[in-house]
Amino acid sequence: MFRYVIAGNPVEHSQSPFIHARFAEQTGQPVAYDRLLCPLDAFAPTIQAFADGGGSGCNITVPFKFDAFAMAKRTSERAALAEAANVLRFDTDGWYADNTDGIGLVRDIERNAGIPLAGKRVLLVGAGGASSGALGPLLQAGPAELVLANRTVAKAQTLVDRHAAVAAASGTHLVARGLDEPGTAFDVVINASASSMAGAGIPVSSAVLKPGTLALDMMYGPAARGFIDWATSFGAVGRDGIGMLVEQAGEAFFVWRGIRPDTAPVLKALREKVDAK
Numbered sequence: 001m002f003r004y005v006i007a008g009n010p011v012e013h014s015q016s017p018f019i020h021a022r023f024a025e026q027t028g029q030p031v032a033y034d035r036l037l038c039p040l041d042a043f044a045p046t047i048q049a050f051a052d053g054g055g056s057g058c059n060i061t062v063p064f065k066f067d068a069f070a071m072a073k074r075t076s077e078r079a080a081l082a083e084a085a086n087v088l089r090f091d092t093d094g095w096y097a098d099n100t101d102g103i104g105l106v107r108d109i110e111r112n113a114g115i116p117l118a119g120k121r122v123l124l125v126g127a128g129g130a131s132s133g134a135l136g137p138l139l140q141a142g143p144a145e146l147v148l149a150n151r152t153v154a155k156a157q158t159l160v161d162r163h164a165a166v167a168a169a170s171g172t173h174l175v176a177r178g179l180d181e182p183g184t185a186f187d188v189v190i191n192a193s194a195s196s197m198a199g200a201g202i203p204v205s206s207a208v209l210k211p212g213t214l215a216l217d218m219m220y221g222p223a224a225r226g227f228i229d230w231a232t233s234f235g236a237v238g239r240d241g242i243g244m245l246v247e248q249a250g251e252a253f254f255v256w257r258g259i260r261p262d263t264a265p266v267l268k269a270l271r272e273k274v275d276a277k
Contacts, residue, residue: 002029003054004256005036007047007068008061012037013221015242015270016059019249022269023261031257043067047088057089057256059249062194065099065129072097081163082132087252098255101130102137104248105190105218110141112243112267115188115214117141123186123208124148125179126193127156130218134192135159139166145173149182149204150193179203185210189236191217191227202230211235218244221274242274243267 006016012035020033036058038046043064050058060068065084069075072085073094079085085097109115122143124131127150138146146167150156156176160167167174177183184207195203196219209215215231217224220240228238250263 001032002056002256004031004033004057004059005050005055006033006059006061007036007038007043007050008064009038009040011035011061014061015220015245015274016249018270018273019246019266020253022266023250023253026261026266027253027257027259029253029257029259031253038064044071047071051090051095055090057087059252060086060088062129065133069097069099071095078102078133078136081136081166083162084129084132086133086248087255089256096255098252099133100248100251100255101133101244102135103251104246105134105216105244106137106141107247107263108243109188109214109216112247113214113216113239117143117188119144120187121145121183121185122147122188123182123190123204125182125189125191125203126150126195127152127159127176128192128194130192132159134190135163136166138190139163139170139172139174142170143172143188145175147183147186148174148176149179150176151179151203153178182208184208186213189213189215189231191215191219196223196227202227206230206234209234209236212237214239216244217241220245221277242271246270 024031069085076098079099087098089096213236215236217227218241224240231238246267
């Protein structure tokens with residue numbers, strides 16, 4: 001049996017064990033998956049102890065994605081670009097780090113929501129670990145414009161500068177702006193800030209929306225409800241982060257096991273589970 005965990009703080013709310021149990025059942029892989037609560041001041045020794053005890057790898061959630069990246073000997077290109085990791089694989093020749101958040105987000109938007117990003121105007125709110133992982137794959141999808149909005153513009157600008165070559169290659173106009181004037185009438189608005197998790201207000205004005213805008217919050221369940229209700233009240237199409245969660249998990253499963261599971265039935269099952277609460 002190959003053992004994996006979702007490591008973070010908090011972690012008791014995570015649906016990752018449900019997702020990976022269904023992936024294992026679907027593919028016949030001998031995978032056991034659990035939660036691992038990491039003390040805020042002891043992430044590295046907690047993960048090391050899990051690895052030393054026979055663990056094969058882990059997912060990482062807030063607030064440890066930058067810490068996880070620093071622990072790896074080898075990284076994927078997308079993790080290196082993000083400088084953050086949500087996947088560790090405990091290879092015998094050195095730990096391997098990847099970041100599947102961005103590709104999970106893009107797959108959910110394009111495949112599950114049915115909205116191609118090529119040529120669209122996209123607003124990404126927040127410049128923390130979630131945006132770090134999402135920005136590269138979003139740019140590679142070829143939007144015409146991508147605005148990265150953050151309370152501290154300098155922090156957003158650092159991310160923009162690091163992704164300048166990717167933006168140029170995709171023909172995307174990439175710019176950093178403040179939350180007070182991010183722009184108006186975007187095709188896609190993605191909330192990657194901590195506002196929903198913290199129970200704070202909507203970080204941008206309704207001017208960023210137009211009828212039919214896809215407004216996606218990376219959180220799900222009650223945490224995303226305020227953002228979705230706000231968006232739909234202005235004629236946008238609200239969406240939570242469940243699809244992104246399942247798609248990034250499917251990519252992580254592939255990184256670990258070399259098999260790509262069918263995410264559609266797992267997404268359906270998880271949606272029914274969450275909505276039943």
